[in-house]
Amino acid sequence: KQEVTQIPAALSVPEGENLVLNCSFTDSAIYNLQWFRQDPGKGLTSLLLIQSSQREQTSGRLNASLDKSSGRSTLYIAASQPGDSATYLCAVSGAGSYQLTFGKGTKLSVIP
Amino acid sequence: DVKVTQSSRYLVKRTGEKVFLECVQDMDHENMFWYRQDPGLGLRLIYFSYDVKMKEKGDIPEGYSVSREKKERFSLILESASTNQTSMYLCASSSSGQEQYFGPGTRLTVT
Numbered sequence: 001k002q003e004v005t006q007i008p009a010a011l012s013v014p015e016g017e018n019l020v021l022n023c024s025f026t027d028s029a030i031y032n033l034q035w036f037r038q039d040p041g042k043g044l045t046s047l048l049l050i051q052s053s054q055r056e057q058t059s060g061r062l063n064a065s066l067d068k069s070s071g072r073s074t075l076y077i078a079a080s081q082p083g084d085s086a087t088y089l090c091a092v093s094g095a096g097s098y099q100l101t102f103g104k105g106t107k108l109s110v111i112p
Numbered sequence: 113d114v115k116v117t118q119s120s121r122y123l124v125k126r127t128g129e130k131v132f133l134e135c136v137q138d139m140d141h142e143n144m145f146w147y148r149q150d151p152g153l154g155l156r157l158i159y160f161s162y163d164v165k166m167k168e169k170g171d172i173p174e175g176y177s178v179s180r181e182k183k184e185r186f187s188l189i190l191e192s193a194s195t196n197q198t199s200m201y202l203c204a205s206s207s208s209g210q211e212q213y214f215g216p217g218t219r220l221t222v223t
Binding site: 031032034036041042043044045046049051089091098099100102103104105 | 116143145152153154155157160162170202204206208209210211212213214215216217219
């Protein structure tokens with residue numbers, strides 16, 4: 001059964017820093033990987049989707065990479081801002097399935 | 113923009129009541145999903161549907177049922193609500209193999 005781990009569970013950085021969030025998964029036979037953001041008490045906002053054949057995706061200050069063979073993905077956030085404070089979730093879908101298995105998230109705090 | 117809406121943001125029900133949570137998407141997506149989110153446990157899939165009238169159990173279907181009579185609408189039903197079903201319920205939709213888009217969530221409290 002696929003398991004997704006996100007470390008650290010919480011991270012606090014000063015404004016302006018570049019940072020990396022980590023995601024690992026146990027079964028490398030994935031269809032795609034998706035990064036989400038969740039603000040307190042709200043739903044999930046999709047940030048980036050990486051198909052299994054891709055190595056990375058970029059959107060603005062966000063860059064996500066995927067190393068399927070080692071079961072890892074990273075989300076790089078450049079020049080962090082207080083508005084980036086949220087919980088970031090990583091999720092993978094298995095080959096032949098559209099179900100997502102989620103990590104428990106990294107809670108990011110960007111201090112002004 | 114894709115829009116997924118859920119019928120209520122907050123809901124308070126009594127133990128034993130029948131509860132309906134409604135989800136509507138406006139992008140003609142084939143797939144729809146119901147998750148619950150609990151502190152320390154993360155998001156867990158309850159049920160999903162890949163077509164009208166089709167449904168598949170997720171990881172935690174016990175105590176729940178679903179209905180999909182129209183492509184845009186996916187309902188989650190708690191036949192007899194219990195206190196351990198107090199949770200945040202999130203609906204999502206996707207086109208096959210593509211991004212999942214989530215609704216704002218319904219925070220259900222069962223007393």
